[in-house]
Amino acid sequence: MHETANNRYPVLxxxxxxLGVLCLAFGSxxxxxxxxxxxxxxxxxxxMYVHVPTxxxxxxxxxxxxxxxxxxxxxxxxxxxxxxxxxxxxxxLLAFLLCVQGAIxxxxxxxxxxxxxxxxxxxxxxxxxxLGILAxxxxxxxxxxRGIWSAVATxxxxxxxxxxxxxxxxxxxxxxxxxxxxxxxxxxxxxxxVNAFGILFLMTGFIMLRARLASLRHVNEIxxxxxxxxxxxxxA
Amino acid sequence: MSAVxxxxxxxxxxxxxxxxxxxxxxxVAAIAFxxxxxxxxxxxxxxxxxxxxxxxxxxxxYGATIRLGGMVSPGSxxxxxxxxxxxxxxxxxxGKVHVKSSGVPPQxxxxxxxxxxxxxxxxxxxxxxxxxxxxxxxEYKAPEAGHPMSQEELKKLMKTTEGME
Numbered sequence: 525m526h527e528t529a530n531n532r533y534p535v536l537x538x539x540x541x542x543l544g545v546l547c548l549a550f551g552s553x554x555x556x557x558x559x560x561x562x563x564x565x566x567x568x569x570x571x572m573y574v575h576v577p578t579x580x581x582x583x584x585x586x587x588x589x590x591x592x593x594x595x596x597x598x599x600x601x602x603x604x605x606x607x608x609x610x611x612x613x614x615x616x617l618l619a620f621l622l623c624v625q626g627a628i629x630x631x632x633x634x635x636x637x638x639x640x641x642x643x644x645x646x647x648x649x650x651x652x653x654x655l656g657i658l659a660x661x662x663x664x665x666x667x668x669x670r671g672i673w674s675a676v677a678t679x680x681x682x683x684x685x686x687x688x689x690x691x692x693x694x695x696x697x698x699x700x701x702x703x704x705x706x707x708x709x710x711x712x713x714x715x716x717x718v719n720a721f722g723i724l725f726l727m728t729g730f731i732m733l734r735a736r737l738a739s740l741r742h743v744n745e746i747x748x749x750x751x752x753x754x755x756x757x758x759x760a
Numbered sequence: 761m762s763a764v765x766x767x768x769x770x771x772x773x774x775x776x777x778x779x780x781x782x783x784x785x786x787x788v789a790a791i792a793f794x795x796x797x798x799x800x801x802x803x804x805x806x807x808x809x810x811x812x813x814x815x816x817x818x819x820x821x822y823g824a825t826i827r828l829g830g831m832v833s834p835g836s837x838x839x840x841x842x843x844x845x846x847x848x849x850x851x852x853x854x855g856k857v858h859v860k861s862s863g864v865p866p867q868x869x870x871x872x873x874x875x876x877x878x879x880x881x882x883x884x885x886x887x888x889x890x891x892x893x894x895x896x897x898x899e900y901k902a903p904e905a906g907h908p909m910s911q912e913e914l915k916k917l918m919k920t921t922e923g924m925e
Contacts, residue, residue, distance in 0.1 A: 701898045
């Protein structure tokens with residue numbers, strides 16, 4: 525293999541991850557020590573500074589995977605299948621963290637860790653649907669079938685994303701409605717926004733690294749490296 | 761060659777086939793979304809009943825395990841001295857239901873806050889609950905926006921998160 529720009533170890537994802545860590549450190553410091561506690565909830569409201577950015581970015585990662593699914597089915601380039609895998613994997617991780625953070629926040633405020641409220645239920649469905657697509661990818665050996673099936677499944681499962689968003693408006697729910705700048709004190713904006721960018725940078729770096737790994741695996745699957753091919757030839 | 765340049769491409773035949781898959785996927789997704797959105801707007805799926813719903817249901821409301829959601833009426837909260845359990849009224853624009861709940865209410869529980877209680881309507885004419893959940897709104901405000909908090913107020917707020925299981 526020749527050394528080309530693309531083959532060098534990637535630098536950009538690590539810059540993004542570093543930037544993400546910096547943002548999260550600053551945003552969380554601000555959220556924990558500078559912003560005042562909420563008037564009724566007190567200190568426990570500070571979990572909002574990770575919970576809300578996690579929610580935004582989880583939906584963003586899943587949306588990215590949805591776009592990858594469409595592009596893959598349109599042009600058949602496996603680069604997009606690799607990106608889809610990365611998007612779903614990072615999205616599932618964030619959705620899982622979202623549920624855990626939500627439970628930690630719910631216990632002291634709502635009084636329960638979990639309830640089958642429309643917002644929580646549809647979010648759990650989202651988590652398990654995309655976890656299922658990751659499982660599907662492990663079971664299908666043929667890369668072409670794997671790519672098509674997981675892209676189709678991703679497009680169908682994506683239906684849940686607008687339902688998660690609208691769940692608090694369509695149905696009676698325990699979870700409150702979406703907040704807006706009008707319903708949140710301006711003193712809470714900085715930690716919320718800085719952490720949102722922090723998770724966005726971190727997530728983008730992770731997706732880039734994970735997609736690169738998936739691409740390398742694709743190359744290996746379809747054309748094994750020369751060494752392995754020679755060994756296979758000798759054995760045959 | 762680079763990893764990215766090397767990534768395999770599908771043949772033209774496969775690409776034509778995958779576009780049909782995409783159409784099929786979008787069709788299934790659109791139908792699923794339409795069905796769920798319609799049922800959501802029609803309120804066929806119900807997480808909790810309001811006091812109005814409960815009164816409208818009449819005798820059907822008795823006996824079944826349901827959730828009741830509404831606001832805690834001001835001045836209605838009665839604690840049983842020492843023993844766990846709390847009594848209060850839940851109201852909405854169209855009615856009021858008396859609730860007897862066992863267990864310690866969450867710290868956020870107070871007058872004029874939303875609650876969802878799980879339990880049954882019993883013949884005594886009240887709602888017997890063993891699961892009390894506080895449903896707060898989407899407002900997150902700093903105490904006395906613009907003014908620094910006194911140490912005493914801060915201490916009081918900190919206390920609201922202490923001693924919870």
